[in-house]
Amino acid sequence: MTHTREQILVTLRERILAYATSRIGRDQAEDLTQETLLVLEEKYSHLDAVADLVPLSFQILRFKIADYQRRGVRRGEFHSVSTDGLHIADTSVDAHTLLERKELEDRLRTAMAKLEGRCREIFRLKLEGRSFREIQSELGAESINTVYTWDLRCRKRLLDLMGGSWESRP
Amino acid sequence: MNIPEAEKLLGGYATGTLTEAERATLLEASLRNQALFEALADEEALRELLADPATRRRLAASLAPAPKSLLDRLAATFWRPLPMASAAALAAVAIAVVLVQRPNPPVEMAKAPSPPPAQSQMIRSKEEVPPPPAAEKQQAKSVSHTYGLVLRDAKKPNQPAAEPPPPAFAAPPASPVVVGALAERQDAGKLAVAESLVKEKRAAAAEADEAPRAREEAAVRFQWEIQRQDTAGVFRTVPNTAAFRAGEAVRLAVEARQAGQLVVIEQSGNTSRELFTRQVQPGDHILIPPAGSLLTAAGERELVVQLLDTTDQLRAKANSAFRSQNMPMARNSAEPVAPVRIRLRFVE
Numbered sequence: 001m002t003h004t005r006e007q008i009l010v011t012l013r014e015r016i017l018a019y020a021t022s023r024i025g026r027d028q029a030e031d032l033t034q035e036t037l038l039v040l041e042e043k044y045s046h047l048d049a050v051a052d053l054v055p056l057s058f059q060i061l062r063f064k065i066a067d068y069q070r071r072g073v074r075r076g077e078f079h080s081v082s083t084d085g086l087h088i089a090d091t092s093v094d095a096h097t098l099l100e101r102k103e104l105e106d107r108l109r110t111a112m113a114k115l116e117g118r119c120r121e122i123f124r125l126k127l128e129g130r131s132f133r134e135i136q137s138e139l140g141a142e143s144i145n146t147v148y149t150w151d152l153r154c155r156k157r158l159l160d161l162m163g164g165s166w167e168s169r170p
Numbered sequence: 171m172n173i174p175e176a177e178k179l180l181g182g183y184a185t186g187t188l189t190e191a192e193r194a195t196l197l198e199a200s201l202r203n204q205a206l207f208e209a210l211a212d213e214e215a216l217r218e219l220l221a222d223p224a225t226r227r228r229l230a231a232s233l234a235p236a237p238k239s240l241l242d243r244l245a246a247t248f249w250r251p252l253p254m255a256s257a258a259a260l261a262a263v264a265i266a267v268v269l270v271q272r273p274n275p276p277v278e279m280a281k282a283p284s285p286p287p288a289q290s291q292m293i294r295s296k297e298e299v300p301p302p303p304a305a306e307k308q309q310a311k312s313v314s315h316t317y318g319l320v321l322r323d324a325k326k327p328n329q330p331a332a333e334p335p336p337p338a339f340a341a342p343p344a345s346p347v348v349v350g351a352l353a354e355r356q357d358a359g360k361l362a363v364a365e366s367l368v369k370e371k372r373a374a375a376a377e378a379d380e381a382p383r384a385r386e387e388a389a390v391r392f393q394w395e396i397q398r399q400d401t402a403g404v405f406r407t408v409p410n411t412a413a414f415r416a417g418e419a420v421r422l423a424v425e426a427r428q429a430g431q432l433v434v435i436e437q438s439g440n441t442s443r444e445l446f447t448r449q450v451q452p453g454d455h456i457l458i459p460p461a462g463s464l465l466t467a468a469g470e471r472e473l474v475v476q477l478l479d480t481t482d483q484l485r486a487k488a489n490s491a492f493r494s495q496n497m498p499m500a501r502n503s504a505e506p507v508a509p510v511r512i513r514l515r516f517v518e
Binding site (some may be wrong): 002008011012015018019022050051054055058059061063095098099101102103104105106108109112113115120121123124126127128129130131132135145148149151152154155165166167 | 175176178179180181185186188189192193194197198199200201203207208210211212213214215216217218219220226228229230233234334380449480481484511
C-alpha cells in the first residue's frame with residue numbers, strides 16, 4: 001500500500017495523539033503532538049516513506065515526552081519560559097540521560113539473566129546482529145514463523161521480567 | 171500481513187533484527203493499529219540503548235553460555251549411552267572378580283567361644299585399642315591421600331574418629347561381644363566424622379553470612395592490603411588483624427580492579443581527613459601515602475576505602491543537581507557500594 005506524505009502525517013497525528021494522551025493526558029498531548037509534527041515538517045520535509053517517518057516520530061515523541069516529564073517534576077517550572085529556542089551550547093555530558101541509559105542497561109541485564117534456554121539464545125543471537133532467517137537456521141526451526149512466535153513469547157517474558165515496561169516509570 | 175502476524179515482528183524492531191521488508195511491514199501495520207503503534211513507541215528507549223554497539227556487546231556477553239567446568243564436561247561425557255554402558259560393564263567385571271577372589275569370611279572369629287576372663291579383659295581395653303600393624307598404617311596412609319578430607323578430620327583429637335581403625339581381621343579371634351563393640355565404635359567414628367563435616371560446613375556458611383557484604387562487593391572493584399616496614403626498611407604485607415606498635419611505618423596498598431574514583435579517608439575518634447582521592451584505572455597500584463607512612467601515633471583509627479564507579483558518580487552528580495533544584499532524587503537513588511573499613515590499632 002502506498003501513502004502520500006500527507007496521508008502518513010494525518011494517520012501519524014492520530015496515533016501520536018492517542019499515545020501521548022494515554023501517557024501524559026489530553027491537555028498536554030495536543031501540544032506535544034503538534035510539536036512532534038512540527039519537527040517532522042520543518043526538519044524532515046524531504047522524507048515521505050512510512051519506514052522513515054514512523055521511526056522518526058517515535059524518536060521525537062520520546063524526547064518530547066521525556067522532556068515534558070522532567071520539566072513536570074520540577075517545581076515551578078511548568079509556567080516558566082522555555083529555553084529551548086535559545087540554542088545555548090551545552091558541551092557537557094548529560095548526566096541524567098547517561099544515568100537513565102545505564103539504569104536501563106542494568107535492568108535489562110538483570111532481566112536477561114533470568115531468561116532460560118531458547119529465549120536466552122534468541123536474545124543473544126539478536127544482539128549479535130543475526131536476522132530472523134539466520135536465527136531460524138541456527139536454532140533449526142522449521143519455519144521463519146516459528147522463530148517469530150518464539151521471539152514474541154520471549155519478548156513478552158523479558159518485558160514481564162522488567163516489570164511490564166522497558167523504561168522505569170517515574 | 172495482518173496485525174497479529176506483524177505483531178510477531180515487534181521483538182526484532184529494537185534489536186535491529188528485521189530485514190527491510192519486515193521492518194516496512196511492521197511500521198505499515200503500526201499506522202493501522204494503535205496498540206502496535208504504542209508498543210513500538212514504548213520500545214524506543216530500548217532501541218536507542220541497543221543502538222550502541224558497546225552496550226550490545228556487553229549484553230550479548232552476559233548471555234553467552236558460561237564455559238563448562240572440567241567436572242561438567244566429564245559428567246556430560248559420562249552420561250552418554252556408550253560410556254555409561256562401558257562403565258557398567260567394567261563395574262560388573264570388577265564385582266565378578268572381587269566375588270571370585272574373595273577369601274572365606276573369618277566366620278570362626280564370631281563363632282569361637284572365649285573364656286570370660288579374656289572377654290572382660292578385651293572389654294576393659296576398649297579405650298586402648300592397640301595401634302595397627304605397620305602394613306596397615308601404610309595402607310591407611312595411602313588411603314589418606316585419596317580421602318584426605320575425611321582422614322584429616324579423623325586425626326583431630328577429642329573425636330572418636332581420631333583413633334586408628336580397629337584391627338578386625340588382624341587381631342586374634344575375638345568374642346562376638348568384642349566384634350559388636352568394635353563395629354559400634356566404627357559406626358560411631360563415621361558418625362563423628364560426618365558430624366564434624368556438617369559442623370564445619372555450617373560454620374563456613376555462618377562465617378560467609380557474617381562476612382560484611384561491603385567487603386565482597388568492594389573486592390570486585392579493588393583489593394587492598396596493609397603493609398608494615400620491617401627492620402630492613404622493606405614494606406611487607408601483614409595480616410588484616412595485626413596490631414602495630416606506635417611509631418611503626420605502616421601504609422595501605424590498593425590495586426584497582428575497575429576504573430573509578432578511589433577515595434580513602436582516615437577516621438580517628440570524631441575527626442576524619444581525606445588521604446586520597448583520584449581517578450584510577452584497572453590494574454593501578456596505589457600506595458597510601460605514596461611515600462612514608464600513615465599516622466602511627468598510639469590509638470585506634472579507621473581507614474575508609476571506596477571506589478566509586480561511573481554509575482555511582484553519575485548518580486551522585488544527578489542527585490546533587492536535583493537537590494540544588496529542589497527536585498526528587500534520581501529513581502535509583504540507592505547508595506553506592508558501601509566502603510571498606512579497615513581498623514588499625516597502634517599500641518605503645
